[in-house]
Amino acid sequence: MKKGYWVVAYKSVSDDSATKAYSELALPALEPFGARFLTRSSSSVQPHEAGLQQRTVVVEFESYEKALAAYESESYKKALQALGSGAERDFRIVEGA
Numbered sequence: 001m002k003k004g005y006w007v008v009a010y011k012s013v014s015d016d017s018a019t020k021a022y023s024e025l026a027l028p029a030l031e032p033f034g035a036r037f038l039t040r041s042s043s044s045v046q047p048h049e050a051g052l053q054q055r056t057v058v059v060e061f062e063s064y065e066k067a068l069a070a071y072e073s074e075s076y077k078k079a080l081q082a083l084g085s086g087a088e089r090d091f092r093i094v095e096g097a
Contacts, residue, residue, distance in 0.1 A: 002096045036059065
């Protein structure tokens with residue numbers, strides 16, 4: 001079974017308190033799905049080509065299906081509500097190779 005990944009690039013953050021509230025809810029919401037954070041970097045990003053210097057988060061799941069289920073879970077939806085419009089993100093769920 002192929003792994004699943006969340007790849008999230010923060011284009012902008014307009015409300016730091018919303019991103020903090022989101023983080024406080026998102027981390028425990030993802031634990032039951034076996035989420036493993038590979039990076040949560042905001043300072044050590046070296047962009048290349050058309051890349052941008054922006055916070056990047058990569059989360060690994062045991063399967064693509066678990067990555068999808070985590071996003072659709074009620075507990076993660078509460079985290080998204082807390083984030084609201086506090087950040088603009090490029091959020092992708094992808095299947096591993």
